Amino acid sequence: MKRFRAVYIIWLRDLKRHFRDRARIFGSLATPIIFIFILGQGLGSSIGGNLSAAGASIDYKTYMFPGILGMTVLFAGVFASVSIVWDREFGFLKEMLVAPVPSWSIALGKVVSGATIASFQGCLMLILAPFAGVSLSPLIIVELIPTLFLVAFSMTGLGVLVASRLKSMQGFQMIMNFIMMPMFFLSGAMFPLSNAPVWMDTLAKIDPLTYGVDALRAIMLSDVPSRYAFTTDIGLLALISAGMLLIAISTFSRQS
């Protein structure tokens, strides 16, 4: 247990920092609001609100809500773990690296804290659910929280992996354009993948967020047929999370 001390310390510090920054907590709701209530509303009106490809007639705003929830967790998770780069630039990483704690525990701490922050941001977004036509029962919420955490965990693992190799914040724009945006758009967050061409379908299959969005949608919108079975989604996410975590830890330990 002693070896896990640093995980808790890093988790505590990152949460303290996150919750001190009220502007960031609520500011991060702006993007999902724009997506759901402007893009969702506008696009939904143009396609007549009937999303036939989804297999059921459903308001587009409602359809995209779980997808935007997935996006929020993706962005929040990667942002949280990229704080490693900030820590490196502002020196605090060095304070942790010279402490008598193993370096894997630092990487694990970052993943756990990032996942906590990202799933918290996801939960916060549930406030918007009624306005998007998604009805939440206590059972749905109970199912959602661990699923959100699992999605967040895999996204943060990816973030720590990338951040370990990133030397400065300048590289972050690249990550945004070449990893996060494609992951978001290919995941089926915005549209059903059932009519997607083969190349897109293939890319979607290797996108971890696809399984996250599919699982979230299965929980929230029982009328919409899922792409995969719920257990498949969760199993694959767990596998991806574990894999990401291991690679992230070994990359971080080697780089530092």
Place this chain on the structure above:
Amino acid sequence: MSARAKAGAAVAAQRAATDGLPPASDGPVIEVEHLTRKFNGFIAVDDVSFTVGRKEIFGFLGPNGAGKTTTINMLCTLLKPTSGRATLNGFDVASQQDAVRQSIGIVFQDPTLDDQLTARENLQFHAMLYNVPPAEREKRARRVLEMVGLTDRAGDRVEAYSGGMKRRLEIARGLMHYPHVLFLDEPTLGLDPQTRSAIWEHVHELRAEYDITVFLTTHYMEEAENCDRIAIIDTGRIVALDTPGTLKHGVGGDIITLRSSDAVTTLAELKEKFDLEALVKPAVADTSGPAGDRIYVEVPNGRTLLPQILKGLTTEILSVAVREPTLDDVFLNLTGRQIREESVDKMDAMKARVRRRRSQRGAGH
């Protein structure tokens, strides 16, 4: 037993009870044997050996790029030695990393504080990282904050701190786990003279109160005089190691500095008439006073010899000065170069530029 010595003994007892390390021996706290570090063929630290005793203030003195920080990084386990070995508090830096880390506190050149947290929170997190028992944390935090004079600002976020306050807080943080050795890498770099002397006061206090060895690097000569012993390091090698007094004594008496209108002739005359070997340093453009190359001569007794020298020289002498040797002269004597030219002057010039720009901007509005 003085109050301070009592405090020191208390710290030692506390340390033994909480840091989980075997009791310290009475031998040297740092032992370095043939330590070498290469970076892609470039030798940053070249076969360095020395020992540091307990409760010593030991200084590494040398210009930028001499290998001071590389040595510290090896001693604090951030960098693996290419060859040679080093032990700290009896633990091998290569194979017993955690025990070494628990034994030391470090203040790096650049701040490593979390500026979004308060000073007290920074100390708390450090204490947690270093296994300080919860009951002790608050007490120790209060004590170190008081020592560096930050008690009133303990609840402020570090981002609001000045450079000097940050450095003081880092020293305080480095003491939280009662380390055996405190490393200070250029502790006063970029600080104003007042803060600099305050930091030195702290360093002397901590030895007494915390029963601690201080290992520091600096390129400020006048500061190195505060150390018990100094290792002068140049291009990765230790060129001299002794007390400041002995080192200065080794220069050989007094230093006469001459500026003459014709340095070449003056040098020849000094050699011919007085059998004195002199060093020449080219004229520095921004130095006030008369232009002309500066000539350094070491003589056993400056006051009696100077009148004779002046009488014997035929060239025009623009200025002359006699003084006792400083560590600057020791470095010049050992390496043929002055330590300050490439390092401090550049820093100071940069700071002066920034200040000028600021005051101009201020004056414009």
